[in-house]
């Protein structure tokens with residue numbers, strides 16, 4: 001599990017922090033247009049900051065913290081040192097190894113970003129109010145209408161910003177936009193309760209069903225996740241269940257079989273089951289965030305193994321099982 005894992009109490013506090021006030025801005029780290037992976041049709045995916053879990057394999061480490069993150073791009077830096085001059089906290093040092101950012105001292109004021117003539121520093125995570133984000137996502141409305149697409153909120157974990165969702169989702173529904181939420185499911189049910197009436201589809205992660213392994217590898221409580229999955233399905237909301245296939249963590253037959261059986265028995269609204277192969281493209285994101293990633297040298301999954309996992313899932317009675325993502329040919 002990533003070292004910054006939140007304990008259960010801390011995660012509750014982290015969620016409450018974001019869900020305390022009524023009218024809040026969303027903190028968003030990416031808006032991806034023309035996505036075809038995050039629900040039906042052509043979609044805009046909004047990536048929101050903050051996650052209650054700390055999966056060892058997390059592909060979006062820039063989504064973990066609820067605060068903006070300062071990153072430095074070595075290839076752009078021209079050593080102008082303007083950033084060091086403007087930083088009142090003395091949080092920056094340019095050494096032979098690169099830019100050292102003291103993240104304890106850094107207040108995310110953004111002054112260094114403005115001062116850098118080369119665009120080598122960036123604050124990842126921007127505030128949007130509801131109207132600003134609506135303007136942004138409604139620009140592609142014609143694509144949603146033509147393709148039966150819509151808007152997906154992912155992250156991080158979008159449910160940690162439930163106040164913002166509670167404000168924007170009804171407005172999207174007024175305009176008949178299809179709304180999907182991509183969730184790890186590890187937040188209290190009371191958060192789902194507040195927005196569920198405005199959601200057309202949940203992309204729901206079931207990574208591991210073994211209680212101990214789930215806690216060890218993600219920091220979370222699998223009982224909470226499976227209870228939420230059952231509740232969503234009992235409310236008749238369509239679901240696409242997804243499992244990341246991570247070498248040494250989730251890639252065993254028993255895990256895929258037990259998740260598939262859980263879906264067959266408990267989630268009547270599951271429309272498909274997606275197996276997502278491990279992707280190591282996020283290595284450079286960890287480096288820019290100054291984080292060590294224990295999976296940085298792990299090879300991709302073999303294509304034949306993904307095929308096998310698909311067959312195992314189908315063998316439990318699931319009919320719409322797919323896999324996607326990068327793979328390697330056996331022996332590479």
Ligand code: SF4
Pocket residue numbers: 051052053054055057058059060063064155156157184218
């Ligand atoms: S749930 Fe997703 S965003 Fe959160 S740590 Fe796991 S992989 Fe990363």
Ligand code: SF4
Pocket residue numbers: 070086087088089090091092105106107108109110111112113
């Ligand atoms: S964001 Fe502000 S506090 Fe942080 S390193 Fe830059 S100037 Fe210093």
